[in-house]
Amino acid sequence: MFAYIVRRLAVAVPTLLFLVVFSFVLMFAAPGGPFNSERPLPPQIMANIEARYGLDQPYWKQMWDYVVAVVTQFDFGPSFQYRDRTVNDIIAQGFPVTLTYGLWSAIVAVIFGVALGVVAAIRQNSWVDYTAVGISIGAQALPNFVMGPILVLVFTLWLGLLPGGGWYGGQWQYVILPVVALSTSYMASIARITRSSMLETLNSNFIRTAKAKGLPMRRVIVRHALKPALLPVLSYLGPAVVGMITGSVVVDVIFSTGGIGQFFVNSAFNRDYAVIMGITILVGALTITFNLIVDILYAWIDPRIRY
Amino acid sequence: MKLKTHLMAGTAATLVALSGSALLAQDMTGPNGETLAENQTFTYRVLDEFPSIDPNLIEDVEGSAIGRNLFEGLMNQDSEGNVVPGVATGYEVSDDGMTYTFTLRDDARWSNGEPVTAGDFVYSWQRAADPATASEYQWYMGLMAIENVDAVMAGEMEPSELGVTAVDDHTLEVRLSQPLPYFAQMVTHTTTFPVPQATIEEFGDAWTQPGNMVSNGAYVLSERVPQERIVLTKNPEYWDAENVYLEEVTALIINDENQALTRYLAGELDQTDVPAGQYPRLSEEYPEQAVSVPNLCTYYYNVNVTEAGLPALQEQSVRQALNLAIDRDVIVENVTAGGQRPAYSLTHWATAGFEVPEADIIGMTQEERNTMAQEMLAEAGYGPDGEPLNVEIIYNTSDAHRSIAVAIGQMWQQTLGVETTLSNQEWQTYLTTRGDKNYQGVARAGWCADYNEASSFLDIMQSDSGYNDSGWTNEEYDALLAEARTAEDPLPLYQQAEAIIQEELPILPIYFYSTVFMMDDAIEGYPLENAQDNWYAKDLYRVAESE
Numbered sequence: 001m002f003a004y005i006v007r008r009l010a011v012a013v014p015t016l017l018f019l020v021v022f023s024f025v026l027m028f029a030a031p032g033g034p035f036n037s038e039r040p041l042p043p044q045i046m047a048n049i050e051a052r053y054g055l056d057q058p059y060w061k062q063m064w065d066y067v068v069a070v071v072t073q074f075d076f077g078p079s080f081q082y083r084d085r086t087v088n089d090i091i092a093q094g095f096p097v098t099l100t101y102g103l104w105s106a107i108v109a110v111i112f113g114v115a116l117g118v119v120a121a122i123r124q125n126s127w128v129d130y131t132a133v134g135i136s137i138g139a140q141a142l143p144n145f146v147m148g149p150i151l152v153l154v155f156t157l158w159l160g161l162l163p164g165g166g167w168y169g170g171q172w173q174y175v176i177l178p179v180v181a182l183s184t185s186y187m188a189s190i191a192r193i194t195r196s197s198m199l200e201t202l203n204s205n206f207i208r209t210a211k212a213k214g215l216p217m218r219r220v221i222v223r224h225a226l227k228p229a230l231l232p233v234l235s236y237l238g239p240a241v242v243g244m245i246t247g248s249v250v251v252d253v254i255f256s257t258g259g260i261g262q263f264f265v266n267s268a269f270n271r272d273y274a275v276i277m278g279i280t281i282l283v284g285a286l287t288i289t290f291n292l293i294v295d296i297l298y299a300w301i302d303p304r305i306r307y
Numbered sequence: 308m309k310l311k312t313h314l315m316a317g318t319a320a321t322l323v324a325l326s327g328s329a330l331l332a333q334d335m336t337g338p339n340g341e342t343l344a345e346n347q348t349f350t351y352r353v354l355d356e357f358p359s360i361d362p363n364l365i366e367d368v369e370g371s372a373i374g375r376n377l378f379e380g381l382m383n384q385d386s387e388g389n390v391v392p393g394v395a396t397g398y399e400v401s402d403d404g405m406t407y408t409f410t411l412r413d414d415a416r417w418s419n420g421e422p423v424t425a426g427d428f429v430y431s432w433q434r435a436a437d438p439a440t441a442s443e444y445q446w447y448m449g450l451m452a453i454e455n456v457d458a459v460m461a462g463e464m465e466p467s468e469l470g471v472t473a474v475d476d477h478t479l480e481v482r483l484s485q486p487l488p489y490f491a492q493m494v495t496h497t498t499t500f501p502v503p504q505a506t507i508e509e510f511g512d513a514w515t516q517p518g519n520m521v522s523n524g525a526y527v528l529s530e531r532v533p534q535e536r537i538v539l540t541k542n543p544e545y546w547d548a549e550n551v552y553l554e555e556v557t558a559l560i561i562n563d564e565n566q567a568l569t570r571y572l573a574g575e576l577d578q579t580d581v582p583a584g585q586y587p588r589l590s591e592e593y594p595e596q597a598v599s600v601p602n603l604c605t606y607y608y609n610v611n612v613t614e615a616g617l618p619a620l621q622e623q624s625v626r627q628a629l630n631l632a633i634d635r636d637v638i639v640e641n642v643t644a645g646g647q648r649p650a651y652s653l654t655h656w657a658t659a660g661f662e663v664p665e666a667d668i669i670g671m672t673q674e675e676r677n678t679m680a681q682e683m684l685a686e687a688g689y690g691p692d693g694e695p696l697n698v699e700i701i702y703n704t705s706d707a708h709r710s711i712a713v714a715i716g717q718m719w720q721q722t723l724g725v726e727t728t729l730s731n732q733e734w735q736t737y738l739t740t741r742g743d744k745n746y747q748g749v750a751r752a753g754w755c756a757d758y759n760e761a762s763s764f765l766d767i768m769q770s771d772s773g774y775n776d777s778g779w780t781n782e783e784y785d786a787l788l789a790e791a792r793t794a795e796d797p798l799p800l801y802q803q804a805e806a807i808i809q810e811e812l813p814i815l816p817i818y819f820y821s822t823v824f825m826m827d828d829a830i831e832g833y834p835l836e837n838a839q840d841n842w843y844a845k846d847l848y849r850v851a852e853s854e
Contacts, residue, residue, distance in 0.1 A: 040773040084359065156573045160573065257534075
């Protein structure tokens with residue numbers, strides 16, 4: 001197992017390097033640059049600004065300097081758009097915000113999604129099943145850019161219960177609406193995956209055996225059916241959790257949370273090369289990590305899998 | 308530990324409340340004798356995070372408002388946009404109009420208690436012009452025509468050779484390379500505000516962070532959370548602090564304007580923008596709160612008149628036909644619908660000292676314009692009975708720009724039989740396309756005055772202007788503007804320049820902007836008559852709700 005983890009981590013390094021190169025190529029292929037403005041800058045100013053950010057160097061040199069700074073000093077460079085901040089500052093400020101509402105969303109999505117799916121599967125084709133499926137289809141049909149404004153309309157304007165945006169260091173009132181908006185569609189997917197995989201498991205031979213032994217239904221489900229039924233959920237969770245904790249630009253825009261998703265999208269629009277790269281690497285590294293965690297959990301849940 | 312901080316915070320709050328109420332007892336009236344509310348705060352919405360709040364580097368409208376509240380320049384603007392004393396109590400101009408001598412007040416102080424001196428301005432102006440600062444607003448220093456500024460900006464002279472000197476701590480002398488009648492107006496711009504040399508040298512780029520920043524305006528920076536909010540609190544060291552009413556000013560960064568409107572209606576904001584097209588409804592529902600005031604910006608289309616563009620558009624009569632066929636009343640009444648006005652000139656009608664020149668097109672009805680347009684196009688050999696014409700309209704991605712492009716495309720189609728191709732591009736791509744004149748038709752543009760004078764508009768169509776994206780050159784136009792710079796009365800020259808634009812139409816003016824916003828009716832003192840929308844939080848106050 002240990003050797004497997006080491007091997008996976010070793011593969012992660014070239015993967016990330018490839019990501020860096022690929023993003024660099026895409027960035028420079030896009031028309032426009034970070035310092036284009038409506039009134040074009042005089043050439044000497046442009047030259048000074050480009051020198052300040054190393055943009056006067058050949059592409060390969062820029063890429064090399066970047067990788068060296070990241071690897072040796074963990075320095076992602078200065079933001080091109082925000083003069084008084086570095087990319088490290090931006091990530092340090094935005095990522096904890098995103099991580100907070102992302103992790104809560106993941107927890108909420110898993111708990112409610114799995115519960116809904118299991119209940120629906122056990123009571124297949126009953127009103128409970130139809131209600132659960134109805135809820136999950138409804139939740140999936142409401143994308144978060146529709147859900148968010150509706151939540152604000154109801155809970156802020158009409159009921160006056162919760163603030164309509166802001167973060168204020170993550171006080172609970174400010175966290176609730178973003179978490180609800182972000183988690184519902186994930187919850188819906190988890191519920192549907194859980195339901196179908198649970199149904200399949202409940203029809204398999206070992207469950208029939210368990211029932212035949214006269215075990216109570218509750219025990220059959222909790223002890224025997226749940227673990228294998230959750231395997232597909234688990235493989236869905238890897239990318240889903242990364243998606244949640246690296247932020248949703250929709251949530252950031254609607255709730256003004258100051259999270260990383262908003263910076264990511266803005267940096268692409270503004271050609272803020274350093275911020276694009278910094279967040280891309282962050283998301284890449286998280287994706288690799290979570291996929292690894294999921295694979296390890298797989299082995300733990302399913303005794304047939306050995307690495 | 309936690310409890311202790313709570314207790315202390317509680318005690319502090321009680322103390323503040325006590326002293327606050329003591330103060331309020333004697334100081335409850337506003338500048339015009341109104342009863343003031345106890346809560347003297349102002350919270351408003353801004354669209355996006357500020358690229359910088361360093362006065363020499365500020366490049367956007369919203370950043371400028373922050374700059375004006377944190378810092379104070381030589382001169383300020385009053386509620387009508389007139390120049391009034393700021394750090395300077397006044398100035399003298401030499402007979403040749405080339406030397407300005409500003410007298411600085413002796414009680415102006417930085418937020419750390421240090422006096423604001425003429426040397427602070429010298430440092431700031433040199434820093435703004437210095438190529439090493441790499442300010443995107445460096446060109447503004449060039450516009451001010453300070454002696455040697457072009458050489459300094461080009462890196463050919465040391466910044467210390469810039470024509471600005473501190474005669475003593477309270478006397479600032481500025482030498483110009485040519486007389487500029489509106490020079491005093493120009494020093495109300497944030498690029499010219501003083502900056503604290505010692506702080507900048509100590510912290511470098513991070514000097515604008517809360518805790519580091521030292522400022523000389525009515526407010527100091529107390530919190531800044533990127534993409535979330537920025538909080539300013541009253542600066543007790545400000546020379547006129549006793550006439551500053553608002554204790555705290557908060558800008559919330561809310562990207563989505565509809566979201567901001569909902570939060571305004573829920574009472575979380577005192578001011579927010581009105582989303583496009585919603586002004587008629589909101590002004591009906593909230594007549595006391597929906598405001599539309601002129602704003603010195605003009606919306607227009609560049610016509611690519613170079614050889615890279617459409618051959619048809621190199622013909623003046625085709626451009627005139629297209630211009631005539633735009634029904635501007637429909638656009639301002641049905642598309643933008645926020646109190647904008649039809650534009651037939653580049654310079655905004657509300658610009659100080661400017662009058663839109665007479666033109667035939669203004670007096671005609673739209674039917675007359677359409678008939679004339681059809682005749683002109685037919686004469687040029689295009690349109691239904693001539694060569695088919697397909698004009699590309701490029702614009703940066705936005706619903707508002709798309710609606711206008713669709714409307715104009717329909718007008719051209721219905722009146723002239725001219726086809727249009729709409730093409731939207733995201734901002735950076737769009738700037739490159741337009742700047743390279745890589746479009747076959749017209750390109751959407753908007754320009755806002757940097758100072759309240761017609762030249763701030765007309766400059767952009769000069770042959771060598773970086774913003775002249777039509778590729779149009781006209782020596783007579785350039786000569787008129789050069790002459791206007793030193794003229795006693797530049798208005799006739801500006802009107803002649805406008806007449807040339809109206810004749811040759813390198814641009815098609817569409818409408819004059821207005822600022823449309825919702826404002827809590829308890830907030831008073833907002834400069835609705837200032838067409839640049841340059842507001843100062845020090846002039847605002849909140850009155851008590853009437854019983």
